């Protein structure tokens with residue numbers, strides 16, 4: 001049975017899972033292989049080397065784990081920390097909230113620094129927290145780079161600067177699930193100790209791979225981290241790295257080939273060009289939102305995400321209805337508003353392997369739905385604003 005709705009392709013504009021390019025789909029369409037054959041370690045080595053380029057790290061050690069972003073979180077925490085360790089975590093939206101929930105259940109002692117949803121991490125409170133911690137009890141800082149709920153980006157360079165200013169040795173653990181491969185991300189330059197992402201976001205693959213890089217300092221922390229772990233234990237991976245066979249357990253062969261294909265596409269386009277494409281499509285989206293007379297959930301321009309735009313709707317309109325109708329009537333998948341912003345925002349995901357005309361199809365669909373739900377939009381206004389910008393700028 002085919003569950004796809006209607007003729008033509010579904011317009012997938014949720015902020016992950018993202019669209020999978022044909023080349024990646026084709027690369028994954030294959031039989032299983034023996035993961036202990038000589039071919040797989042040879043390919044794995046190229047994958048491990050190449051994911052480091054996406055994270056912009058030369059000193060980091062990569063791990064590719066069969067999991068999702070949630071598992072990658074757990075892997076980052078349990079390999080570097082011990083139960084009871086004091087950590088600082090920024091709460092700015094649903095994904096930072098979920099990560100904090102995980103941190104609680106893993107028995108860390110958390111200082112939560114909250115912001116309104118729509119705002120970035122509160123770095124003033126962070127500075128005073130660091131200043132007060134003269135005994136260096138805080139072991140790690142956990143931060144979501146791109147909060148997918150609100151389309152807000154945190155300034156990691158500023159977080160690093162504060163850690164350096166206070167000469168604070170805490171590890172910097174970064175969720176890059178909806179940023180790495182879409183936004184400017186510089187693991188080494190920003191002194192990130194563990195950075196993580198998952199395959200279904202900017203990498204435009206199916207769900208199922210968590211990808212992390214750990215700094216030398218994070219690997220040092222691994223030696224004394226007492227959190228219980230088995231599946232996610234980096235020590236098992238490191239053992240197999242030394243053996244040159246790489247996998248402590250069975251990887252998905254199809255996903256390995258998918259990752260190879262997606263990395264090849266990214267390098268062919270050029271990572272910086274990929275990031276520039278995201279920024280261009282995001283700008284076009286924001287121009288459309290402004291032409292509709294609607295506002296971005298991110299309250300300041302400097303926080304705007306180039307991976308996802310969360311659009312605030314007027315109070316008399318339920319954003320859930322927009323998402324429902326978009327799917328049912330136009331075969332367009334938009335992101336729901338989650339938790340505190342449920343009913344208040346819908347999200348346009350513009351991350352991964354997409355182009356201008358795909359985006360314009362989405363924007364046209366949004367305009368029609370807005371009109372359907374009674375919002376007084378001028379049809380074509382957002383599309384025209386986006387077109388004018390895209391037509392006038394060079395990819």
Ligand SMILES: Cc1ncc(COP(=O)(O)O)c(C=O)c1O
Nearest residue numbers: 068069070095148175177178198
């Ligand atoms: C920023 C962020 N972190 C973590 C997650 C959780 O990832 P997963 O659903 O792959 O477990 C998501 C999912 O959307 C996310 O956007």
